[in-house]
Amino acid sequence: xxxxxxxALAALFLALSPTxxxxxxEDYVKHIxxxxxxxxxxxxxxxxxIPDSVLRQxxxxxIVNSFKAGFIFGVKGGYGVVMVxxxxxxxxxxxxxxxGEASLGLQFGAKSDExxxxxxxxATPRLLFNSxxxxxxxxxAVAGPKYAEIESMNKAILTTxxxxxxxxxxxxxxxxVKAGFVSRNDEANCFFYKTSYTMPELLYGDFVTPPAxxxxxxxxxxxxxx
Numbered sequence: 157x158x159x160x161x162x163x164a165l166a167a168l169f170l171a172l173s174p175t176x177x178x179x180x181x182e183d184y185v186k187h188i189x190x191x192x193x194x195x196x197x198x199x200x201x202x203x204x205x206i207p208d209s210v211l212r213q214x215x216x217x218x219i220v221n222s223f224k225a226g227f228i229f230g231v232k233g234g235y236g237v238v239m240v241x242x243x244x245x246x247x248x249x250x251x252x253x254x255x256g257e258a259s260l261g262l263q264f265g266a267k268s269d270e271x272x273x274x275x276x277x278x279a280t281p282r283l284l285f286n287s288x289x290x291x292x293x294x295x296x297a298v299a300g301p302k303y304a305e306i307e308s309m310n311k312a313i314l315t316t317x318x319x320x321x322x323x324x325x326x327x328x329x330x331x332x333v334k335a336g337f338v339s340r341n342d343e344a345n346c347f348f349y350k351t352s353y354t355m356p357e358l359l360y361g362d363f364v365t366p367p368a369x370x371x372x373x374x375x376x377x378x379x380x381x382x
Contacts, residue, residue: 187235189372198272199380207306216280220271236338246378249359254341271320272321274319284355287339288339298313299322301329
């Protein structure tokens with residue numbers, strides 16, 4: 157928890173910094189590491205963990221860390237990463253995203269800063285190729301079942317394009333949600349991976365050798381969602 161808090165504070169500092177501040181590669185490393193920490197914390201707590209039956213069918217996963225950038229203006233934003241499962245069963249590089257304000261708090265009386273979107277078909281991840289993907293609008297999204305609910309869940313839920321996992325109380329499995337938006341961040345990915353390839357090639361190609369900093373996240377996702 158302390159590690160994740162330090163990541164959140166670093167992200168907040170970055171958001172509040174003057175626009176003239178150059179974003180460094182280390183900033184992006186912290187973004188990726190914080191997304192890994194979020195996923196690990198979800199999976200370590202059975203109250204929030206994604207069931208094996210969901211992960212086995214997953215075709216993509218988005219991990220979002222959102223935050224409030226200022227008390228005066230109340231601007232909410234954040235960042236995330238997306239990974240897809242390729243036809244050979246291997247998971248892709250984590251590709252960086254921008255994230256916008258979610259409405260989970262308005263709908264359920266609780267604000268969630270850490271959210272995981274599990275995409276259950278091959279078509280939905282490709283919607284991210286557009287400039288902006290609105291979760292729950294461009295593709296139907298429902299609250300995903302937790303471990304405690306897996307025995308009684310309606311199996312039809314696994315055919316929903318996006319299953320949402322958020323640390324919000326009152327978010328019941330199967331409840332329809334709208335959870336803000338994510339957008340591609342080609343500038344960050346080109347800078348971090350030192351390539352001119354953009355999101356489609358990074359997600360579905362094998363043109364870039366994974367740098368050491370992304371391997372822990374890639375290995376963990378491969379382990380929990382083989």
